[in-house]
Amino acid sequence: MGHGATRKQIVAAADDLFYRQGFDHTSFADIAKAVNISRGNFYHHFKTKDDILDAVIRNRLDRTEHMLVDWETSGATPKDRIKSYIKILLTNWSLIKDYGCPVGTLCTELAKLNHTSRAEANKVFTLFRVWLRNQFTQLGHMQEADVLALHVLSWSQGVATLGNAFDDYNYVKREVEKMCDWLDALSVKAEKAQ
Numbered sequence: 001m002g003h004g005a006t007r008k009q010i011v012a013a014a015d016d017l018f019y020r021q022g023f024d025h026t027s028f029a030d031i032a033k034a035v036n037i038s039r040g041n042f043y044h045h046f047k048t049k050d051d052i053l054d055a056v057i058r059n060r061l062d063r064t065e066h067m068l069v070d071w072e073t074s075g076a077t078p079k080d081r082i083k084s085y086i087k088i089l090l091t092n093w094s095l096i097k098d099y100g101c102p103v104g105t106l107c108t109e110l111a112k113l114n115h116t117s118r119a120e121a122n123k124v125f126t127l128f129r130v131w132l133r134n135q136f137t138q139l140g141h142m143q144e145a146d147v148l149a150l151h152v153l154s155w156s157q158g159v160a161t162l163g164n165a166f167d168d169y170n171y172v173k174r175e176v177e178k179m180c181d182w183l184d185a186l187s188v189k190a191e192k193a194q
Contacts, residue, residue: 007045007055009035015056019095019102022109023053050117057120060103064124068131078138079187082152085132086179089159089172097167101160103128128153139187148186155179 013034017026028049032042046052075081089096099105103124110118132149141148156179163172 006035006037006041010037010042010045010052011055011059014052015059018053018056018106020099023049023106023115024109024113053115053117054120057106057117057123060106060121060124061127064127068127078135079183082132082135082139082183083180085128085152086156086176086183089156089163089176093163093169093172096160096164096172097169098164100164101157104157104160125153141186152179 014031071081071084129149133145136145136148159175
């Protein structure tokens with residue numbers, strides 16, 4: 001296996017382990033075992049756990065950017081695109097119910113650790129915030145677009161947290177429906193204002 005392929009495997013394994021076990025509870029040995037490489041070979045690719053964390057965050061940012069581009073091209077309207085974001089709670093339920101939101105859990109853990117990569121990890125939320133703000137602007141809510149973007153972010157994070165805490169898919173489904181109904185009403189309001 002080539003250097004680049006091994007590095008990608010390490011990052012993918014670390015990303016999964018950081019999500020399932022937490023950054024602080026994942027060791028070099030855990031990641032090396034998941035990739036089935038020796039610790040010496042592991043250190044050839046990454047010198048510190050923080051180096052791996054940086055690569056994992058960059059990978060998450062890249063994946064998020066690609067997902068947002070996909071939503072942009074597949075959604076006919078800003079409302080459709082925002083609903084893609086909202087419905088990710090249902091799409092990712094099998095993981096959220098066991099481990100919470102991957103973005104929220106990592107940001108929370110790094111904040112507790114007062115880790116230097118905290119600001120970098122928060123950039124995933126910033127990507128969502130900016131993208132949602134643009135969607136709300138296109139929907140006709142220019143002056144309150146950022147407030148609405150933060151509202152959707154916080155609502156979805158709260159639903160993910162409580163869905164995980166109570167292991168309650170029906171709760172998550174109801175909240176997703178409420179968010180979609182709220183968005184539909186907001187869209188009607190924007191159409192009437194034009």
